[in-house]
Amino acid sequence: MIEVEGIDVFYGDAQALDGVSVSVPERQIVAIVGANGAGKTTLIRAIAGMLSPKRGKIMYQGKNIAGLPSHKVCNLGIGHVAEGRQIFPSLSVSENLEMGAMLPRARSSRASTRARVLEMFPRLAERINQSAGTLSGGEQQMLAIGRCLMGRPNVILFDEPSLGLAPTLVQQVIETVRTLSEQGLTCVLVEQNVTVSLKISATGYVLENGRITLAGRGSELLTDDRVRKAYLGL
Ligand code: ATP
Numbered sequence: 001m002i003e004v005e006g007i008d009v010f011y012g013d014a015q016a017l018d019g020v021s022v023s024v025p026e027r028q029i030v031a032i033v034g035a036n037g038a039g040k041t042t043l044i045r046a047i048a049g050m051l052s053p054k055r056g057k058i059m060y061q062g063k064n065i066a067g068l069p070s071h072k073v074c075n076l077g078i079g080h081v082a083e084g085r086q087i088f089p090s091l092s093v094s095e096n097l098e099m100g101a102m103l104p105r106a107r108s109s110r111a112s113t114r115a116r117v118l119e120m121f122p123r124l125a126e127r128i129n130q131s132a133g134t135l136s137g138g139e140q141q142m143l144a145i146g147r148c149l150m151g152r153p154n155v156i157l158f159d160e161p162s163l164g165l166a167p168t169l170v171q172q173v174i175e176t177v178r179t180l181s182e183q184g185l186t187c188v189l190v191e192q193n194v195t196v197s198l199k200i201s202a203t204g205y206v207l208e209n210g211r212i213t214l215a216g217r218g219s220e221l222l223t224d225d226r227v228r229k230a231y232l233g234l
Contacts, residue, residue, distance in 0.1 A: 010054055028201075041159055199219075
């Protein structure tokens with residue numbers, strides 16, 4: 001569904017991604033793992049249209065979308081759940097969800113999508129008129145995912161969705177990603193929690209210093225000695 005082909009991304013003179021290629025098959029979960037500063041967020045932001053690669057292609061639905069602005073990328077069906085949740089704290093849950101449906105592709109089906117999102121996250125329905133800033137961390141993450149779903153994406157890019165959440169909520173967020181994938185969404189998952197993310201992913205990539213150093217089935221990477229030593233402390 002998405003083919004990232006040899007992208008180089010720079011911040012000024014500093015190169016953050018060097019010839020990165022990643023293949024994201026339709027309806028699968030693809031995990032990107034790596035240490036802090038490896039370039040995971042940069043890769044997600046490049047696919048989402050927030051950074052423009054200096055070289056390489058990002059193919060989606062047969063077109064090279066590298067360098068397209070983020071609102072156009074979103075409207076093509078690539079949603080982004082950014083690191084740190086990025087909800088609007090002073091707006092209500094309802095208003096935050098409505099913001100997600102402002103994309104042209106999502107407007108006409110707003111009511112039915114909203115009903116589906118609230119069915120998936122009943123806690124949001126219970127708190128529909130509450131300010132988003134008063135929600136718990138886990139609820140805010142559900143809202144961030146719900147808002148992304150309001151844009152009717154085909155693919156969701158998740159950047160550290162479980163960051164800062166208690167262990168039980170981490171599991172809940174991961175289960176949500178799994179459920180969305182079972183419902184037909186394609187997911188790219190950047191997670192600090194390497195074990196859980198590789199467990200639910202068909203494919204995984206290890207990113208080190210801006211380069212892909214290992215790729216394989218999620219289950220294979222979990223038992224790979226290099227991954228176990230570097231990321232699982234085994
Ligand atoms: P983390 O898990 O800490 O978020 P990451 O793997 O997502 O790490 P990135 O945030 O993509 O890594 O950063 C990759 C490299 O690019 C790092 O060396 C980082 O210092 C650098 N970098 C990131 N954002 C910027 C920026 N806005 N300006 C300059 N350099 C940046």
